[in-house]
Amino acid sequence: MPSSLPDVTAQAIREEQDFLDAADSCRKDLIDELGLQLRTPVRDRTDHHRRAMLTARVRALTEADSGLVLGRIDTDHETTHRIGRVGIPRPDGGEPLVLDWRADASRPFYTATALDPQGLRRRRHIRTSGARVTGVDDEFLTEGAGSGELVGEAALLAALDEGRTGHMGTAVATLQREQDAIVRASADSPLVVQGGPGTGKTVVALHRVAYLLFARPEIARRGVLLLGPSRRFLSYVEQVLPALGETAVVSTTCDGLVPGVATERDESREIAEIKGRALWWDALRRHVAELVPAAADLVLVLDGEPHRVSRSRLAGVLRGALAGDRSLLAARDVAFARLRDELVERVVERTAELLTSVEDGLEEILGGVDAALARADDRGVRTAASSGQVDGELSEDDIDELRRRVEADPGVSAALERWWPVQDPRRVLTDLLHDPAALALVAPELTAAEIAAVVAEPEGLSSSDIALLDAVMALIGTDPAGRRDDREPFLADRAAADHGWTYGHVVIDEAQELSPMQWHMARRRTPTGSLTAVGDIDQAESPHRHTDWDGAVAPALGSRWRRADLTICYRTPREVMALVPPILARAGSRNEPPRAVRSSGHEPRELTIEAPGLVPAVVTQVEMLSGAYPGGSVGVVTAVEHLDLLRTALPGMPVMSALEAKGLEWDACVVVDPESIAAEPRGWNALYVATTRCTQELVQLHVR
Template sequence: MRRNSALRDSTADSEPPAPFPADVARRSAVAEEQAFLDLATTRREALVDHLRAELATEARDAVEQARQRMLRQQHDELRRAADGLVFGRLDGLDGTVRHVGRVGLRADGEDGEPLLVDWRAPAARPFYTATAVDPQGQARRRHIRTTGATVVGVDDEPLDGTVATNLVGEGALLAALDQRRTGRMSTAISTLQREQDDIIRAGATGPLIVQGGPGTGKTVVALHRVAYLLFTHRTMADQAVLILGPSPRFLQYIAQVLPALGETAVVSATCDTLLPGVRVSRAESRLLAEVKGRALWQLALDTYVTSLLPRPRELKLRWEGEFHVIPAATVGHALASAVRGRPYHRARTVFAEQVHHVLTEAVVERREALMNEMEEGFEDILARVDQSMRQEHTGGARATGSDVDGLLSEEEVEQLRCRIAENATIARFVEALWPTLDAETLLRDLLTDRALLARFAPQLSPEEIVAVAAEAEPTGWTPSDIPLLDALADLLGEVDAPRPQGEFAADRARRQRGWVYGHVVVDEAQELSEMQWHMVLRRCPSRSITAVGDIDQASAAHRHTSWAQAVRAVFGDRWTAAELTICYRTPREVMSRTESVLRKAGSHNTPPRAVRSSGIDPWELAVTPADLADAATRAVRQLRQRWHGGSVGVIAPADRVAALRSVLSDVPVLTATQSKGLEWDATLLVDPQGIAAEPRGWNGLYVALTRCTQELGQLMVTPR
C-alpha cells in the first residue's frame, strides 16, 4: 500500500499525464466541426442580410409581390435555423464529405458548391437510413451536437461493415432522450431512426395509418413528415396542411416544432375547433358520444337535407303584368339538373339560373306569338291596300310587312334575362320555393324530434332515439355534435359567402370551413369517431392523409379495437398501414410492466421494444384516502428536486383531479385521456386502480404508465 502511495505522490509532482488517444481524437473532431459550423454560420448570416436588403425594396406589381413572398419565406427559414444549423455529417466510401443541417446552403459565388445539405433533401437520406448492413455508399455517419454556435460533442458510427448496429445513431439518440423535458416538444431531425424516416418520406397519395406504441416518436414522425412533404411538394404550401391534435394543450406542446423546421403553411386545430365560429360548450354522456359518432349519420343527414328540397310542380310566374306558366315536367328537369352532386344552396343558385332562363324563353315566345298574330292581321290589311293600289296605279311598287318580324336580337334577349335575374319579386319567389337553411337550426330540429330521428336514422334503436332526443338542448353543442354540424354545413353549402382574403394560405384556411388542404395529419388518431373521420376526408378529398396513433391507447366512446374497424366506414380498404416498433422515450423499467395491462385491455399487440434504461425502478407507496393529498404533495416535491430543470406530471382518475389540483398548483394534474401525447421526466400516478375502473380504463392506465422518460411513482390508494 505504501508503495502505491509513493507512486501516487511521485506522479502528483510530475508533468500531467498525456491525454488518451480517444480524447485527442474527440477534441480534433470537435475542432473540425466547429470550423465548419463557423463557416456555415457566416454563410447563413450573409444570406439573411442579403434577403433582408431585397425585402426592403417595394414591390411594384403582382410578380414582384409573389417573389417577395418567396424571399420572405426563405428569410424566415434561415433566421430560425440559427440554432442547430448543422447536426450531421456523412463520409462516403468514395471520400466525399457532406454535412447535413436544418436548411440547405451553397458556398459563396454564382456557381457555389453545396455547403450544407437540407435534411429533407434526398442526398441527406442516408444519414437516417444507412446501416453497417446497408451502408448506402457511406463509410461513416457523424452526429454533431451543438449549443447555439458552439459544437459540444460528436458521435461517430462506422458504416463500412466493421461494426454492426441495429439502432442507427444510438449515441446521439440516447443523449437526446436523457435531456430534461421542458414542457415543449423539440425537433428531432438529428436523431431520427430508419423506421421513422421511412414513414416521413413515404408517398402521400392515400391515407397512411401509422400504429405506434408509447414513446415510439409518432408525433415527431408526423411533424417531420409535414416538413418533408412541404419541402418536397412545393405546391402543397399553396393549399396548406392541417394538423389535428387531441387537445389545445397538446397543440401548444408541439406549437414550435414546425416553425423551427421552417414551415408556416400549417393550420393546427382539434376536431372540436375545426368549424369556424362554433365551439363546444357542454359535455355529453359516453353513450351519446358513441351513438352520434357512428357513420350512419352521414347518410341520415344527406337524406334529411334531400327531403327539404322542393318537389316538381307547375310554376306560375308574373312578369310585367302577365303570368307565365312553367310546366311541372320542365321544373322537374331543372330540379334534377341543379341538384346533381351539388350542396343545397349551390343547387338553389343553379335552379334559379334555370328559372331565369326558362322564364326568359317564355316571355320571348309570348312576345313573338303576339307579334305573329299582329303581323298576320296586318298582312291582311296590306293585301287589300296593295290590291287597291294596283288597280289605281298599274305597275306601281308593291309594299309588304315582311320586314316587320317582331324578333328580339340576342343582345335584347340577354338584357331581358338579366332584368329577370335582378328582379326582387322573382328572387322572393325562388326563396319561398327553395328557402335558405341554417345548419344549427336544422340539427337541433332533427336531434330533438323523435319522429324525424326514426325517419332519417332508422338504424338507431328506439332506446337510442329516446336518449338522443332527451339529451339534446336548445343551446350549446357537445363534441359529437360538431361532426354532425360539419356534415350538415357541407350538405347545405355556403350562401354566396365571399372567399376569405389574406397573404398566406394558412390564414385563409383558418377562416373557411370548406377549405381543401394539401395534406392532413391526425395525431392520436385512435380517438376519432367515424363521423370525425368524415370531417377529415371532407377537408382532404385527395386522401393525402397521415394518421398516427396507438389503437391500444384509445379512450374514446367508440368501440373500435383495430385500425380496420376505425377507418373502414370512411376509407374502406383503401389505406396503407405502417408501424413504429421501438420505444425511445419510456425506459425499459417501465415498459416491462405494460404487457399485463395491455392484455387486460383486450389488446393482442406486442408493446414496443424499449431501447434505453433509466436505472430507476418504478416505485409504489400505499396511502389512505385521508393521507392522499399530503402524500401527493410530498412525492411531487421530491420528484421536482430530483429532476430539477426538467418536468413532473401527475395523472389521476377524473374524480380525483379537482382535489389534487387544489393542492398541487405548480405541476399539471391531468386525467389519463388529457395526458395523451405528453411526456415528463417523472410521472406521479395517483390511484392507478381508480384509472383502471374508468370506461376503457385499462387503456387509460397503459397511457398513464408510459408518460415518463425517467422515473415513475405510484400512490396506491387503500381502504382505511
Template sequence: MTSGEIAFEQAYLTDLHERVDALREQAAAREATDFWRGELARLASVEDGLCFGRLDLRDGSRVYIGRLGLFEDDQPLLLDWRAPAARPFYTATAVDPHGVRRRRRITTRGRTVVALDDELLDAETGGDDLVGEGALLAALTADRTGRMHEIVTTLQAEQDRIVRDEHHGVLVVQGGPGTGKTAVALHRLAYLLYTRPQLRTRGVLVLGPSRVFLDYIGQVLPGLGEHTVVTATLSELWPGSPAEWVESAEVKGRADMADRVAAAVHAKVRVPDEAVEVGFEQQVLRLEPRACRRAVDSARERGLPYNQAKLVFDQEIVDRLASDSADRMESVVLTESGEAIDGGSADGRLSAADLRALAAAGVVVDFDFEGPRQVLDDTDRAGLRAALLADTGVRRVLDGLWPPLTAEQVITDLLGTPVRSTADLPLLDEAAAVLGEHGVPTFGHVVVDEAQELSAMDWRMVVRRCPTRSMTVVGDLAQTGSAAGATGWAEVLRPHVGERWRLAQLTVNYRT
C-alpha cells in the same frame, strides 16, 4: 472528447452561420415580396441547431448534415437532412454501414459547439479517433426540455423508414406511447414538402387534439426548415365553434348521420298536389304540379349541391311561367284603353289584321311576312324572365317550393335543439357540403394526430379538406377513449380512400 475536435467543428459551424447571415441579409434587402419574407422566416428558424451531424465515408469524403442545404460552387457545405445523401445518418448501422465509417452527432447551444458523439460503423477502418458516448445512450440520458425540437438529430432507422415513405395515399403511423409517432409524422411532413414542392402551393394542414398540443408540436416544423403549415383542432375547422360535449356524441358521430343530414335537406323541397296560382303584374299564372315535378327532377339530375340546384329549379320554373305569360300576350293584343285589337289567329299568333291594327296604333311593323308574326322577340322574352325572377310574389312561390337553407337551420331542425356541441360540428360541415353553402379550404396534405379519437363523421369533415387523399394519420387504437372513435383503421379509411392506405408500425418505445 478532445478540445481539438471541438475547435475544428466550431470553426466549421461558425463558417456555416456566416453564410446563413449573408443569405439573411440578401433576403432582408428584398423583403417586399412574400417569397423573401418567407425565406427570412426560414433562415431565422434554423438558427438553433443549424448543423447537427457529420458522416465520414469510407472513400475519405466528409458530409455535414443540418436543417437546410448550403452550397459553394455546387459543392455541398451542409446537406439538408431530407436529401437522399443524408439518409445514412439515420439508417447506417454496423451491420449495414452504407459506406459510412463514422457518424458524428454535433450538439450545439446557439452558435456554440458543446458536445460531440461518435459511432464507429466500419470496424475495419479503426476507431482511435472517436469521441463522446454512444449515440442512443446520449439521446436517452439527455435532459428533457419539454420540446420536440431536437428529434431530427436522433431519428432511428425504424422511424426514418416511415419519414421517407413515398406512399401517395393515406399512411397510418400506428404506435404505442413513447414510440415517437407524432414526431415521425411531422418529420414526414417536412420530408414531403422537400420532395414534393407542389404541396407548398396547395397548402398543408396539421390537425391535433388541442390548441395546447398544437402549440407544443408547432416548435418542430420551423426547426426543420418549414413554417408555412396550418395547424388546427378538429373543432376549428368550423369557424366560431362551441366546445361543450354532450352525451349523444357517439350517435352523432356514426356514419349513417351523413344520410340523415342529406335526407333532411332534400325533404325540404315540396311538389304541390294542386296548381299554384302566381300573381305577376296584371296576370294570374298557373303553375301545375307536373311542371314542378319536372323542374325538381331536372335540378337534381345535375348532381349539384342543394343551393346550386335551387338556382336550376328557379330558372326552370321561371322559364315555364315566362312561356305561359308570353303566350297570353301573343294571343291577345290590347289597345291603350284595354280593348282587344283583334281576336288573333287560330294558333294564338298575330294575324295580318293584328299587324295592320298595330301599325294603325303607331307600332312599327314589317308587312313582309309569311303567316302570323310574334310581338315578343328573344330580348323581350329574356327581359320577361328577368322580371319574373325579380318579382317579390314569384320569389315567394319559388322559395316556398324549394326553400333556401343554412347548415345551422338544417341541423337544428334535425336534432330538435340548437347546435351547441363539438359533436355537432361534423354535422354542420356535412350539411354545408350538401347545401353547397360555402367552399371549405383544401390542402395538398393533411396530418391527423390522435386519429383514433375521430368519429366517422369527423373523418368525413377531414377528408373533405383533402381532395388528393394524401395524409399522414397518427394514432394508437389501444388508446381510443372516445365512444365514437375508431376500432380499426380499415373501417374509417376505406369508405374514403378504398385500398389507397398503408399501415406503418412503430415498435420501439424510446421514452423508457
C-alpha cells in the same frame, strides 16, 4: 470549450464550429438579399405568389438560427455534406453548402447502418446550442457490423436524456430508420401508423408534414391540416414545425375544425358513443334530402306578366340539379340558373309571337296603303315596304340584356327564394335531434331508448355535435361568396377560415380517439385521400366501440389504407416498459408492445397510502422529483375523482387525467391511484397511458 475534452473531439468541434460560422454568415446574407427583393412593388397576381414564397423562405431562414447544421456525412468517394434544417446554397453556386434534411441526398444520414452503409464512410451528429457547437458523435459505418436496428444510438440516447421542457423537440438529427421510412412514405393513399408509447409517433407525424411540404409542391399549394387531441397538446408541439421552417399548416382539434363554432356543453360517454357512430352520415343525408322543395307549379312574374313553370317541368329541373352528388346549396344554384334560363326562353318565345302578330297586321296595312296609292297614282307608286323588313326575332344583344334583367329582377329572385329558401345548418341539426319521429325515420338503426336519450339532450353544441354539424354543413353546402382571395399570402389563415377548404394532406395524431363521424370530418378535408394517421389503438380511451384499426378507420376509409408499425420505444425506459405486458393483456390488446432500447437506471417505485394522506403524499413526491430534475419536468396523472383536489394542492403543476395526458411526456411522473384509473371506462387502456408518460422515473401511489 472544456479543456477536459480529448484532442480529437476538441478538433472535431472546432472544425464544425468553423463551418457553422460560415454557414450562418451565408444564411444572414441570404436573408438580407431576399429582404431587398421583398421591397419590390407588387404589380400582379404572379408577384403576390412570388412575394408569398419569398416571405416563407425568409421566415424559414430566420427560424433556422438554432440547429442550422445538425449532421454530416462523409462518403466512400471522399465527399462531405452537412445536413441542416433548411438548405443553404453556396454563394458561388454548385453543390449546396448545407443540404435540407428533407432532400433525397440527405436520406442516408437517417437510414444508413453498418450492415447497409449506403455509400457512407462516416456519419457525424452535431449538437449545437444557438450558434455554438457543443458536441459531436461519430459513427464509422464501414468498420464492424451491428444489428442494423438503431442508427446513431449515442446521439439518440443523448437527446432522450435531455430534460423535458414542456415543448417537443424537433429530433431531426435522431430520426431512426423505421421512422424515416414513414416520414418519406408515399402520400397518395391513407397511411395508418401504429406505435406504442415512446416510439416517436408525433415526431414522425410532424416531420412527415415538413417533408411533404418540401417534397410535394401540390401538397404545399393546398397546405396541411394537423388534427391533435387537445389544445394543450397542440401547444406542446406548436414549436416543432416553425423550427423546421414550415408555416403552411393549420393545426386544430376536431372540435375546432368548423370555423366560428365551438363546443358549448359537455356530454356523457353514452351520448358521445351514440352520436359518434357511422350511421349518422347516411341518416343526415336522408334528412337533408327531405329539405329539397316539392315539384309543384311555379309562377315567375317579369314586367307584370306571369310565366308558369309546370310541375313536370320543375321535377325535371330538380332531377338535373340534384345529379352528381351536389350539396344542397350547389343544387339550388343550378336549379335557380335553369329556371332563370327557362324564364328567358319563355320571354323570347312570347316576344317572337307578339312580333309575328304585329308583322302580320302590318302586312295588311301596307297592302292597303299600296292599293290606295295605286288608285291615286296611275304610275303604280308603291311603298316598297314589306313585312319581311320587320324582324320577328330578338338579337343576341337583346337576349343578353333580357338575361341580365331576369337575374337582377327582385320579384323573380323573391319567388325563387320562397320556393327554395336557404337552410341554416345548425337549425336543421337542432330540429332533427329534438324530433323523435324524424330520427326514427332517418336513423332506423337507433333503438327507441337511444332516440329518447338523444332527444333529451339540451340545446347547445357538444363535442359529438360538432362532427354532426360539420356533416350537415357539407351536405347543405357553404356560400362561395364567403371564400377568401387566393392571392392572400398566408395560406393557414385563409384555409382555417374557410369551411369548404380542402387540404393537400391531413395528419391526425392520437387517431385512435376519433369517432367514425370525426373520421368522416377528416376525410372530407382531403379529396385525394392523402392522409396520415398516427396513434396507438391500445391507448384508446374514447367511448367509441372500435378496438382495432380496421374498425376505427373503415367507416371513412373503407379498405383503401395502408398500415405501418413503429416497434422501438425510444422514450420510456426499460424499467417502466417491463410493467406494460400485463396491463395490455387486461386491455385486450392484440399488438406486441414496443421494445425499449434505453435504461434510466431508476426502477419504478410503488407506495401505498391511506386515503386521508393522499394530498400530502403526492405533494411530497412531486417536490422530491422536482428537486431531482432541475430544469426538467414532473407530471401527475390521476384518477378523475382526485383531479380537483390535486389541482388545488399543486397550482401550476400539470395534474391530468390519463386522457388529458395522452401524447405528453415528463422526466418523472407520479401516477395516483392506478386501481381507480383501471376502474374507469376503458380503464386498462387509460392505465397503459398513465404508466408510460415518463422518460426517467415513475412513482405509483396506491390508495388504500
